[in-house]
Amino acid sequence: MDAFAEGSPCWADATLPDLRAGERFYGQLFGWTFTEGGAGTDTGPGFPRHSRALLDGRPVAALVAKQDGRMPTAWGVHLATPDLAGTVEKIRRAGGTVLTEPEAASGAGRKAVAADPDGAVFALWQGGTRRGFGATDVPGAFCWTEVYVRNADAADAFYPAVFGYELADPPFDAGDFKAWALPGSGREVAGRALVGDMLPAEMPPHFLVYFRVGDVGDALGTVRRGGGRVLVDRQEIPGATFAVVADNQGAAFAVMDGESGEADEPGDAGGAAAADTPATSADGT
Template sequence: MAAFAEGVPCWVDVTLPDVEAGKRFYGELLGWTFGTSAPEYGMYTQAFRAGKNVAALVGKPDGRMPTAWSVYLATGDVIGTARKVRDEGGTVITDPVRVGDFGTMAVVADPGGAVFSLWQAGSHAGFEEQGVPGSYGWAEVYTRAPERVDAFYEAVFGFRVEPDEGAGVPGVVRWTPRGRPAGAEHAVGGRGLISAGYPTEMPAHFLTYFVVDDCDEAVAITQQLGGRIAIDPVTTPHGRSSVVIDSQGASFAVIDTRTRGDAATA
């Protein structure tokens, strides 16, 4: 598999109190099957769609840890990138550490407080499948410090920050890696705003989107499985999406990229 370009989201995993319950939830919702859990890595369990890896589930070693999806951004030099994170006003939460022969990771946060991971690939490059139903589709960071955060991702990863008119929400931008042409088709992620309409206690965070065949059906299945809706389905030029919460409290989004509209509508 070809390596992911610098800064491109290459992997996601979710930390859960109960991995077996997570397997039942995501297996039913997204059609995933699962590999053998690795006890030496916190019961780390890879998820597959049609035999290709698409994400992973991991057990919470500590109840104080958040139940949440994590996004990994690719880097060819995790030590150097972690240094850039510090230099540009971010925080290194966990210094670079090798994960067997799979690769080397670090956990960091941007200047607005949104946590993400860096991944320098070894034998595990990242997604074998993405952009199709049942797999990863998109990631964006939500922040209250847009100017500082935009400058951070430009400096650390070389992203070009462009307005995203297709998002249907004012102030949203998209990221395009260095060397790629401008335009939504070349973007790899984006940045939204935590506006006054959100709870004051909501922290800055990354939101992971998974592609589905039908957004409304996925929302209904989420509720049937014990999850709930955080943001009702809306149709934009990018597709019809909804933010939901799984049966254990982890937030994510589902998006049907084939159902599109000219402006954001319910």
């Protein structure tokens, strides 16, 4: 059995113009250490220059060097699949766009990049020697993701058609928001929100990646000291506080404190928090 069920977030990465500046920022914020990879190193072909982020020695994210100035400076997410070719065909049939065809990333796995009908970009990952996160839902690690779209009906048809998600309402008032539960298990791994509900309406459709922290207020102080910005100040939901920030190069992400599933084993994160690979480039596994 794969460590990550189909449709589960299994990796996150940031595409940045300056890897060293990113290492300083995230090292201070999350306590990450880094090991560098890229073409011509032991990661092999299929990988751009990148730094893998480690939390207590376990892989939790990657910082990927921008190869083209037109690439966005952004965080992205990978969704797991046991059958990359089959999932790519489902994306096409459901009205999505395949941006990069399936290809091997050395022996680590196989990847593709796609966009939903609204244009939100995500990556697919079929794990080989690298399954994905080595830790989730603990301070310094990924804990949740949600896609922000303008057309809720299109998204609510597309993602269940591709990944089999069951749509669920949160147990509190969250506007027009739907959680994605894995079929048959009820385990929520991600969600769908509307652009304009929390983030500015002019923002393009995109995935927002959340990281667990011990205290959001402390994290915001570290973000500002590191040259980042607070985009959405502290928001309260039952059992947790979160905020949306940008790093010192403009890549947006969210931090969340409060209740944690303590899911420090791969593929075990659940509840309001899900889950070696990038989402926009799919190469930093």
